[in-house]
Amino acid sequence: MKIAITGGTGFLGSVLTELLLEKGHEVFVLTRSDKPKEQGITYVRWLSDRAYPEAQLEGIDALVNLAGTSINDGLWTDKQKKKIYDSRVSATKEVLRILSALEQKPEVLVNASAVGIYPASEHKTYTEADREYGNDFLAETVLAWEGLAEQAQIDGIRTAYARLGILLGKEQGALPLMALPYKLYAGGTVGTGRQWLSWIHVRDAARAILFAIEQKELTGPFNVTAPNPQRMKTVGKEIGRALGRPHWIPAPSFALKAALGDKSRLVLEGQRALPTVLLDHGFKFEFPNLPEALADLYK
Numbered sequence: 001m002k003i004a005i006t007g008g009t010g011f012l013g014s015v016l017t018e019l020l021l022e023k024g025h026e027v028f029v030l031t032r033s034d035k036p037k038e039q040g041i042t043y044v045r046w047l048s049d050r051a052y053p054e055a056q057l058e059g060i061d062a063l064v065n066l067a068g069t070s071i072n073d074g075l076w077t078d079k080q081k082k083k084i085y086d087s088r089v090s091a092t093k094e095v096l097r098i099l100s101a102l103e104q105k106p107e108v109l110v111n112a113s114a115v116g117i118y119p120a121s122e123h124k125t126y127t128e129a130d131r132e133y134g135n136d137f138l139a140e141t142v143l144a145w146e147g148l149a150e151q152a153q154i155d156g157i158r159t160a161y162a163r164l165g166i167l168l169g170k171e172q173g174a175l176p177l178m179a180l181p182y183k184l185y186a187g188g189t190v191g192t193g194r195q196w197l198s199w200i201h202v203r204d205a206a207r208a209i210l211f212a213i214e215q216k217e218l219t220g221p222f223n224v225t226a227p228n229p230q231r232m233k234t235v236g237k238e239i240g241r242a243l244g245r246p247h248w249i250p251a252p253s254f255a256l257k258a259a260l261g262d263k264s265r266l267v268l269e270g271q272r273a274l275p276t277v278l279l280d281h282g283f284k285f286e287f288p289n290l291p292e293a294l295a296d297l298y299k
Helices: 011-022 078-101 137-154 175-183 202-214 232-243 253-268 276-280 290-297
Strands: 002-006 026-031 041-045 062-065 108-114 158-164 166-168 199-201 220-224
Touching: 002 011, 011 026, 011 202, 062 078, 062 202, 078 108, 078 137, 108 137, 108 202, 137 158, 158 202, 166 202, 166 290, 175 232, 199 202, 199 290, 202 220, 220 276, 232 290
Parallel strands: 002 026, 002 062, 026 041, 062 108, 108 158, 158 220, 166 199
Antiparallel strands: none
C-alpha cells in the first residue's frame, strides 16, 4: 500500500515508518523541510508557502495524521497550550483540504487522538463505548481534534481515531523522564500512586495503527493502550526493577504541582482505558504486560 503520514519524523511517526517499510509498504512523509527521497520513503513538503502536497499524494491508500506539538514539550503556559491546540487544529484542517483536493480518495484516515479525552478517575474503567468526556485542557483539545477529523468520515472516507495512551520508548516519550529519578537512585511513588497509567509500548502503538488501516470494519475511536494498565505506584516499582534501582523516595503531589503547574496532571491524574475495539477485532499485542515492555526497552 501507499501510506502517507503527517508527523512521520516524530516519536511514534518514525516507529510507524520503520514498521511500514518492514512490511513492504511505500511511505509518504509530509514535512515542512525539503528532504531527498530515501529507499521506500518520499518526503512531501506541506504547511509552507507554495506547498501543494496533493500533487504527490494521488493514489495513496491511507493517510495517518500524527501532526501536532508534543504535550511533553515545555510547561503548560497559556502560550504553550495555544500552541498545542492550534498545531493539531491547523494540521487537521490541512489534511482535510488535501483529502478534498485528491481526485482519488484514500480508503482510510487514521487520526491521532488521546485517552485524555476521558475524565481522570481512580475507580472507573473506560472503553470506546463511553461518552463521558473530561472538561480540562487536554480533553477539550482532543474533542476538537476528533470533531474536525470527523469531516473526512462525512465525505465518505473511513475514519478511525487512535486514542493514544502513554507511549513507552527508551529514548523518547514519557519513559525517559519517569526513569530518570531511578537512574539517580531517587525514584519513588509519584503523587498518591493510585492514579492509573494507560500505557503502551511504542511498537505496539505503531502496529495498532497499521492494524486499523488494514481492518476495513474498524471505524471511529479505538484506544491505543495495552490491555493491562497499571497504577502509578506499580509503574514506578516496575521501572525500578527493570533498571535494578530502588523504589523509595516519593514525589509528593504538591511538589510536582509547584514544579510543573497544570502539566502535573499528566502524572498526578490518569484514566484506566482499555483497548476493547482492538481486542474485539483480533489485535494481538506483542507487549501486553508492563514488565515485558520494560524488559524489551531496556534489554
